[in-house]
Every structure is written in structure tokens, then in C-alpha cells.
Amino acid sequence: xxxxxxxxxxxxxxxxxxxxxxxxxxxxxxxxxxxxxxxxxxxxxxxxxxxxxxxxxxxxxxxxxxxxxxxxxxxxxxxxxxxxxxxxxxxxxxxxxxxxxxxxxxxxxxxxxxxxxxxxxxxxxxxxxxxxxxxxxxxxxxxxxxxxxxxxxxxxxxxxxxxxxxxxxxxxxxxxxxxxxxxxxxxxxxxxxxxxxxxxxxxxxxxxxxxxxxxxxxxxxxxxxxxxx
Ligand SMILES: [Fe+2]
Numbered sequence: 001x002x003x004x005x006x007x008x009x010x011x012x013x014x015x016x017x018x019x020x021x022x023x024x025x026x027x028x029x030x031x032x033x034x035x036x037x038x039x040x041x042x043x044x045x046x047x048x049x050x051x052x053x054x055x056x057x058x059x060x061x062x063x064x065x066x067x068x069x070x071x072x073x074x075x076x077x078x079x080x081x082x083x084x085x086x087x088x089x090x091x092x093x094x095x096x097x098x099x100x101x102x103x104x105x106x107x108x109x110x111x112x113x114x115x116x117x118x119x120x121x122x123x124x125x126x127x128x129x130x131x132x133x134x135x136x137x138x139x140x141x142x143x144x145x146x147x148x149x150x151x152x153x154x155x156x157x158x159x160x161x162x163x164x165x166x167x168x169x170x171x172x173x174x175x176x177x178x179x180x181x182x183x184x185x186x187x188x189x190x191x192x193x194x195x196x197x198x199x200x201x202x203x204x205x206x207x208x209x210x211x212x213x214x215x216x217x218x219x220x221x222x223x224x225x226x227x228x229x
Contacts, residue, residue, distance in 0.1 A: 012178075074093055105184060106185055142178075
């Protein structure tokens with residue numbers, strides 16, 4: 001009898017929010033209007049427009065709905081990876097977001113996100129034709145087990161890529177450290193999305209063993225350590 005455990009899995013959540021047509025149409029208007037009045041921020045985006053990371057502070061009621069969706073997927077993902085041990089409250093979450101508008105020939109270089117807990121994207125509008133290429137405008141995640149690429153084993157999933165098709169109303173959530181990129185948009189479609197980062201910060205998470213003590217009160221010697229043979 002053999003038992004083979006699957007280890008070091010990496011969660012990627014994909015959630016298609018229903019009834020998003022009007023919501024997305026309104027967000028499209030809001031973001032395109034902002035694009036005309038604000039210079040593009042420079043990040044990993046090539047040929048596309050990124051807003052500042054102040055999207056969640058924009059004064060529109062649709063932003064509140066997007067925040068609710070971010071909270072919901074963050075709770076779901078966190079519950080999943082902690083095997084139900086931690087269900088974060090919205091008060092535990094800190095987030096920022098930025099909008100992106102992509103047209104023909106734009107893409108996003110390989111990158112991961114800044115130090116936080118989860119990163120994600122919500123697709124507001126995406127009607128890729130994929131006539132020229134099946135990968136047009138698709139987000140791809142790389143296997144984080146970097147040494148896998150040296151494995152010579154055809155048909156295994158070592159060193160593979162995971163592709164997620166952008167679709168209006170779809171939200172994707174993944175660990176902030178997971179490398180990803182967006183293939184060039186090879187048609188004249190308009191792709192709009194909102195990217196975000198979430199940091200969980202709470203005293204309710206038990207981060208250390210009961211046997212550990214705080215070293216905060218320890219008086220330490222100023223004597224310098226001298227190397228000995
Ligand atoms: Fe990203």
C-alpha cells in the first residue's frame with residue numbers, strides 16, 4: 001500500500017460574482033473618466049494605464065460593493081488555508097487597490113506584489129477575442145517551486161503554469177508572493193480591471209506557542225561577543 005501526499009499546494013481562488021452587469025458598466029464609466037484626468041502610474045504595466053493605489057477611496061457607491069466582495073473572498077480564502085481556524089473580521093483587513101485600463105499591445109511584466117497577505121484582481125470588463133492567440137490578455141501564474149524547472153519528467157505538473165481567463169465579474173485571489181504576468185492583448189478589445197492587496201493584521205491570531213515567553217523584559221549584557229577558536 002502506498003500513500004502519496006500532495007504537498008506545498010498554492011491556493012488560487014476564482015470567484016464569478018453574479019448579477020454584475022450594471023455594476024461593471026458603472027465601474028467602467030468611473031474608471032474611464034478617471035483615466036482621462038489622471039496620469040498613468042508606472043508599475044509592471046506596459047502600454048496600459050494604472051491609477052494610483054487610492055481606488056478604494058474614490059467617492060462612488062460602487063467602491064463599497066467592491067470592498068464587500070474583497071472582504072468576502074479574503075474570508076473564504078483565509079478560512080480555507082487555515083483549515084477553518086481563522087475567520088478574519090473586516091476589521092482585521094487592510095487593503096488598497098488600483099484600476100487598470102488595457103488596450104491592444106499592452107501587457108504586464110512578470111511580478112509579485114508587495115508585502116501583505118493576499119493579492120487579487122477583479123475584472124470589470126474583458127471581451128478578448130483570442131482570434132490571433134489563445135493566450136491573449138490571459139493572466140498566468142508560475143509554479144513557485146522554482147527548482148521544479150530542472151526536473152526532467154514529461155507530463156508532470158512540476159514547473160507548470162496556471163492560466164486564468166479574465167472575464168467580467170470574475171475575482172481572483174492568490175498569495176502576494178506568487179509570481180504572475182499578463183500576456184499581451186492581441187486585439188483591439190478594452191480590458192478593465194481593479195487589482196488589490198490585502199493585509200491581515202490582528203491580535204486574535206495565535207502566532208506563537210504557549211511555551212514562548214516575551215523577551216521584552218530581559219536585561220542584556222553590553223559585553224561584546226568575542227570569537228573564540
Ligand atoms: Fe499583479
